[in-house]
Amino acid sequence: MSVRLSATRVLTAILKHDGSLATSLPAQLEKLSESEHSLLRQLCYGSMRYYPQLQLLAEQLISKPLKRKDLDVQALVLLGLYQLAYLRIPAHAAISETVQVTAKLKKPWAKALVNGVLRNFQRQQASLEQQLSVRQEYSRAHPKWLIKALRQAWPEQANEIMAQNNAQAPMSLRVNRLRGNRDDYAQQLQQAGIDFELCRFSSDGITLAQPRDVNQLPGFTEGLVSVQDEAAQLAAALLAPEPGERVLDACAAPGGKTCHLLEQQPDLAGCLALDMSELRLGRVRQNLDRLALDCELLCADAAASDWWDGQPFDRILLDAPCSASGVIRRNPDIKYLRQAEDIATLAHLQGQILRNLWPMLKPGGRLLYATCSVLPQENAEQISGFIADQADARELTLEANWGIACSAGRQLFPQPDGHDGFYYALLEKTPG
Ligand SMILES: C[S@@+](CC[C@H](N)C(=O)[O-])C[C@H]1O[C@@H](n2cnc3c(N)ncnc32)[C@H](O)[C@@H]1O
Structure with a gap:
């Protein structure tokens, strides 16, 4: 061939x-x-x-x-x-x-x-x-509709976002802190002659100077590291579950953030990783196995509640299905496959999932909403609308040195040799 x-x-x-x-x-x-x-x-x-x-x-x-x-x-x-x-x-x-x-x-x-x-x-x-x-x-x-959407949302940043969308994406690693710290792993990379930089915002992250086959990475098969963008690595620290808590990862596959949560907090009372795709859940299992981690996996619809046993969760991660407009450099076919109309459909689905999961959160519990989108309909507008409707939801301001503060949550834009475009908002359910 x-x-x-x-x-x-x-x-x-x-x-x-x-x-x-x-x-x-x-x-x-x-x-x-x-x-x-x-x-x-x-x-x-x-x-x-x-x-x-x-x-x-x-x-x-x-x-x-x-x-x-x-x-x-x-x-x-x-x-x-x-x-x-x-x-x-x-x-x-x-x-x-x-x-x-x-x-x-x-x-x-x-x-x-x-x-x-x-x-x-x-x-x-x-x-x-x-x-x-x-x-x-x-x-x-870029397609016309996306240029218009980016210019409307981010008049100052749109050109740079598009330039980054056309660049090669860097390859970042997440060191498995259950198996050693970042400095130790950095030394192993040095010994292997692999150039890298420590990530600025994720304390577990390392960005390689050149993408390479994972099999060339020291200890990859043994679970010392995983491949994960730096922005995606921020989720675990933002959700920060405590020992003994129950966590739901509602759209979990392929399990990058589930695994990071388990690496960061090995003493959870339980972690349920849910995804609608059986096939993609298989990848969560593979990742858990390689990293010698475990959690409950369930193939179910996060927009429905028939799977829920009625036990509320202390922490929920909703890494919602989205336009992936923040990761176009990794998935350039988005330029062809996504259409303008998809954004409203996705925003509707995200809102449905968010509203469906909210009753499953304990009073005093926290929900982290995340997307790899740079479009406000899926991000700040989604969360502002939710808070306005939901009397027992309040936003916890993210004090961070990454991204920019929005009307709700923080937006990250794709960076040269740095993190992808991403969005985070942290919500708390007011007790009583
Ligand atoms: C952005 S990806 C999640 C990435 C993952 N959190 C990680 O860090 O590796 C979104 C996931 O949502 C799943 N999904 C889409 N709609 C869903 C739904 N209604 N219920 C549950 N999962 C859904 C998709 O199959 C996909 O795996």
Whole structure:
């Protein structure tokens, strides 16, 4: 199987809304040798990162839009344009390898089309780029609706947020404090010749100078560390459960925050990790096993209460399903897969889950609301609306040196070589 054919399969699944980078890439990686993995990742991530630009270029270069049944050819065109515009692969090799894929797609007619589009792009690159540069979707490489939403929400930060969305995400680690402290692990990294920086805001965090395979990390298999973004690492300290307390992690998979909570507080009376996806709960189990941790797992809907035994929780973490607009650099296919209308739907679901979980919290108990979104509808507006309606809910101000204070909670924006975009708000149920 050729790398470009694999990339075309991944991109076609995304264009058809049949998959995402996260769900479609692993099966294609398995078909290739390890030496080809990094090129496949680069082709898929890069093509989606610059999708808004590449699509505009393709529209200029293809006279008649392709039909839905030919989205594989569309994917191949985007892939070819990405290589020519962004990679240092010699153009003639990029074109010929890309054109060859048309034979594997069993669409011989597409050979001339892909070849023609790519050669025309080569000839007209400078003028096309100049012509399109006045369009924001092109210059910012973001969909129009998202540019508008970001500018409206964050007039001062929007351009920097978009620049970070187009950058490579750093790889951060969380040291398992049950197995040693951060300084000890830092020494092990040094001995292994791996460059890193200690995280500024998470006392368990280390950011690597270069992302690498987890199997190259000292003690990964033995559970000394996990991969987790620094912003996500803030949850455990914010929820700060005490010994003997009962904790609910309501949207837990793949379990990054569940595991951190258990590492931070091993003397809980109980921890229930809930998720609607059985498949993703399997990943929570894997993570718990690797870290030699344990908790109760339940596949259930956090927006329903049929699973609840009526015993209230002392602490609830609601890491709500969201637009993931704060982690676009890790999931650039969001630029294509998310639509403007999704935000209201997600905000509705988040509100439903929040209202459903609130009665499950003990008086005096705390709920930490989190998203990896930078959009206020899912964050500060959601929480302000909830507090306004819920007489027994009060916000506990987060005194922090990260992010910025909002009307409710704190917003983090994706940082160069630092944490992702995230949002946190801490609520307390007033006793009585
Ligand atoms: C942002 S992810 C959680 C990440 C996780 N907390 C971590 O730190 O690894 C959101 C999760 O919510 C789950 N989910 C979405 N809707 C849900 C619902 N109604 N009830 C329970 N889980 C849900 C998804 O399956 C997904 O695993």
